[in-house]
Amino acid sequence: MQYVIYTRVSTEDQGKSGLGLEAQQRDIDIFLANFSEVPYEILGQFQDVLSGSDNERPELLKALALARKTGAELLVAKLDRLSRKVSFIASLMDDKKVKLRVAQMPMADKFQLHIYAALAEQERTFISERTKAALRAAKNRGVKLGGLRDATMKRNVAIQERANGEAQRLIKVIGPLRQAGQSLAKIAETLNDMAIAAPRGGTWSAIQVSRVIDRA
Incomplete structure (x- = not known):
């Protein structure tokens, strides 16, 4: 089995438990040790420090190009490390040259990953609105933000x-x-x-x- 590993973190994500680069690598290591076919080979590792809403990330494009060229599976720790947009995830699902594997969901097929991406996007939208409401309330109480x-x-x-x-x-x-x-x-x-x-x-x-x- 061959893999192309991709990790991503934004400046905001660096301080969040479970989203840092070390946490992603830990999950990938667990997948390789417990769920991967053996023997396996890592053909390349790529890493971006950019927002997940940007689908033109240079290292992601390199990782996808190598995966398409070699037929290796593109391995990510979490689905949102690949992208936060359902539309982008869906386009990869339709790409016959891209084989996607998510470490935290080692047995998930394409359909399950698509459903998870849609639910996660919906949850993020709600959390964003809830956060904005909380900040507005704090500001109205005179709390200094930042x-x-x-x-x-x-x-x-x-x-x-x-x-x-x-x-x-x-x-x-x-x-x-x-x-x-x-x-x-x-x-x-x-x-x-x-x-x-x-x-x-x-x-x-x-x-x-x-x-x-x-x-x-």
Whole structure:
């Protein structure tokens, strides 16, 4: 089985539990370990930091092009990471060259995914209206808005800086191993043998090694 992995996060999503890049990669790792046919091969990994309402995301277009060319399944953690628009999801369902797999719904077929996308869009519309109503009510009470968002943005920047620093530290070990021709899986095995902790704890996997290389 061959996969093309796509992840997406917007600036707003960075601080939301379950939508961050690490959470998406965790779900993808779980799918590959427990639900994928074996052996499997990752042909490419693509990542956008853009809104899900933008369907012209450059890395998404690359991922779709590779999936169409190779016949590999396009693997995403959640359906809304691919797009928040039902119309876009529907167009992919109709594309005979695109095989879609959602990690959080490993057994879902195209029809089920389409229904889920429609229900999710309806829910987001209601949540948006509810949020607007709550903000209007808060403003009428004299509450100053914006402070929480500023704090969240600062926290997200700090998280990214720590992740970048960790990647720079780890690449000093991973870089030479990669240059020596070791595969990602072999590097992961070496790091585990050396008792070097993986980011956020746990053991190393090939995908985690790839993420460090990309970030560094």
